[in-house]
Amino acid sequence: MANPSSPAGPQVPSPSPKQDIFELVFNFFASVKLGVGVMLACALFFALTTVFWQEPEVIVKNMGWVKTAIEVILVFLTLNLFAVTLSRYPWTRLKLGMLATHAGLIVTFCGAFITTVKGRDGLITLAEGEETDRYFNGRDVLSIRKMGPASQRRPAAYQDFPLALAGWSRDPARRIERELLDGTVVRVDRYYAKFRLEGEVAHNDAPGRSPAIHLTWRGGSSETNRWIPLGATRELTLNGSTLYFNYTQIEAALPFVVQLNDFRLRHYEGSGVPSSIESLVTVREAGKPGYERLISVNNPLEFPDKTWGVWKVTQNSYDRATQTASTFSVSYDPGRPVVYAGFLIVCAGVFFMFWIRPFLEKRVERAPE
Numbered sequence: 001m002a003n004p005s006s007p008a009g010p011q012v013p014s015p016s017p018k019q020d021i022f023e024l025v026f027n028f029f030a031s032v033k034l035g036v037g038v039m040l041a042c043a044l045f046f047a048l049t050t051v052f053w054q055e056p057e058v059i060v061k062n063m064g065w066v067k068t069a070i071e072v073i074l075v076f077l078t079l080n081l082f083a084v085t086l087s088r089y090p091w092t093r094l095k096l097g098m099l100a101t102h103a104g105l106i107v108t109f110c111g112a113f114i115t116t117v118k119g120r121d122g123l124i125t126l127a128e129g130e131e132t133d134r135y136f137n138g139r140d141v142l143s144i145r146k147m148g149p150a151s152q153r154r155p156a157a158y159q160d161f162p163l164a165l166a167g168w169s170r171d172p173a174r175r176i177e178r179e180l181l182d183g184t185v186v187r188v189d190r191y192y193a194k195f196r197l198e199g200e201v202a203h204n205d206a207p208g209r210s211p212a213i214h215l216t217w218r219g220g221s222s223e224t225n226r227w228i229p230l231g232a233t234r235e236l237t238l239n240g241s242t243l244y245f246n247y248t249q250i251e252a253a254l255p256f257v258v259q260l261n262d263f264r265l266r267h268y269e270g271s272g273v274p275s276s277i278e279s280l281v282t283v284r285e286a287g288k289p290g291y292e293r294l295i296s297v298n299n300p301l302e303f304p305d306k307t308w309g310v311w312k313v314t315q316n317s318y319d320r321a322t323q324t325a326s327t328f329s330v331s332y333d334p335g336r337p338v339v340y341a342g343f344l345i346v347c348a349g350v351f352f353m354f355w356i357r358p359f360l361e362k363r364v365e366r367a368p369e
Contacts, residue, residue, distance in 0.1 A: 030083035037295055038076045045069060053285040059110045067116045074116070078109045096365075097357055100349030104342045111338030118309075120332040122252060123316065125231065127325040131259035131282075136249035140165050142188070144180070145233075158243065163213070165191050184219035184238065186245075195229055206320075211248050254330070255311065256303050256311075257284045261292070263318060263326045277315050279326040295328065309334030 028034065047065070088095060122135035139162065146158040161178050168174055168191040176188040192204040195212030202214070216225040217238050226245070227236045231369040233246040262280040267273060278299065284290035293301050300314040312331045319325035 013291075025181050026066070026083055026086075030087045031080075034076070035080045035084070038073060038080065042073050042077075044238050045073070046189075050178075064282045066143070070112060074109045074113045078106055078113070081106050094357055095359060097349045097351075097353030098231045100352060101346055102349075104345030104347075104349055106342075107345055108339050108342030110338075111335035112340055113335070113337035113339045114331050114338060116298055118332075118334045120252065120330070122330045124258065124326060124330055125319075126258070126260040126328075127322075128260055128263055133188055133254045133257045135254055139250040140230075141248055141250055142178075142186070142213075143246040143248055144186075145245075145246065147242060150355040163188060163247075165211075165213075168193075182241065184217060184241075187218065188213050189216055190214035192324065195227070197227060217243070217245075226340070255285070255305060257290075258282070258301075258313060258328075259284070260326055261288075263324055265318065265323055276319055277314060277326075281313075305334070307334075309336065 004271050010324055016321075047099070081102050083325070085099060085106075088098065091099060113190075113343045120270045122137040126130060126132060141160055142163055144159045159180055163176060172190075178186050180186060190202075191213050192202065192212065193211050194201045194204050194206040195210050196206035202212075210229065212227050212229040214225065214227050215234075215236075216223055217236050218225045224236050224238050227238055228245055228247040230236050230247055233244055235242060235244055258284040261281055261282055263280040264276075264280070265274055266278075268275045279295045280292060281295055281301065282290045282292050283301065283303065295301050295313060295315050300312045303311040303313070305311060309332060312333070314329045314331070315326070316329040317327045319327075
């Protein structure tokens with residue numbers, strides 16, 4: 001007689017429960033490997049950009065995709081921290097320090113993400129007496145104008161195209177060519193980041209940053225060429241046609257008007273070395289009276305934005321030839337208050353983990369069962 005407890009046939013292992021797609025995604029973002037991998041990628045990214053991008057123009061021209069890369073890194077770090085925090089549930093009071101530290105880091109990353117998306121950077125150059133409500137954002141453009149009808153008496157828009165000048169010093173054989181509407185060809189064959197013109201000879205050794213392009217305009221068997229510094233316009237004539245070439249950068253609007261009243265340059269006694277650079281400016285907002293501010297390297301102008309954050313105008317450099325024009329750095333960092341709040345939350349979490357949690361653990365150990 002068969003034993004009823006004995007198996008009737010070979011044992012078939014029960015199938016392991018399948019993970020649904022949500023659990024797979026959650027486990028991926030909650031993994032330590034992801035966090036370590038993203039941080040290593042971040043460290044490698046900044047190390048490589050620091051080593052290979054030592055020229056200011058290279059940094060400015062590559063800022064677009066660099067910001068995208070930083071945004072991706074911040075998104076993955078934030079999702080990783082959020083998933084790790086959820087994976088520690090249920091939360092007890094002994095885990096408050098960990099929760100606060102993770103929450104503070106998430107807030108910090110969110111603030112950095114806001115800055116990379118909404119932040120603005122650029123330059124303003126003003127001579128004494130000039131004013132502006134625009135700034136240049138670092139994207140180079142060759143703007144071409146043609147004299148319009150006699151009734152206009154001024155050059156009219158003809159053709160514009162961007163200039164990809166990043167890394168030119170590492171590849172001086174580069175050329176940028178564009179065919180114009182009339183069939184002639186414009187070529188940028190040289191770019192100097194530190195342009196200085198001595199007579200008819202161009203040099204790339206000027207102090208500070210004063211970029212210029214060498215432009216050749218060719219049509220048929222004729223051609224003409226000219227150096228064009230940043231912000232300058234040059235008139236060229238070819239085969240009876242005249243065009244106005246302006247090397248500039250894309251402009252963006254400021255929420256205020258800044259006017260340079262007086263540029264002040266002081267030197268160390270007995271030498272020509274500058275000791276301080278200051279600019280007395282007038283700041284005006286639409287519908288409000290203007291006011292004066294003295295801007296220096298360590299004393300920037302701060303202007304609150306109408307929505308959120310603060311615009312900063314900082315002394316950057318000056319025109320060494322005339323010593324009457326000033327260059328300012330403009331920045332808008334809306335994520336800074338969020339980052340500061342994140343730092344405070346992280347500090348509170350660390351304080352709890354190292355000072356409050358040991359005290360609570362001792363109380364739990366002494367509590368009667």
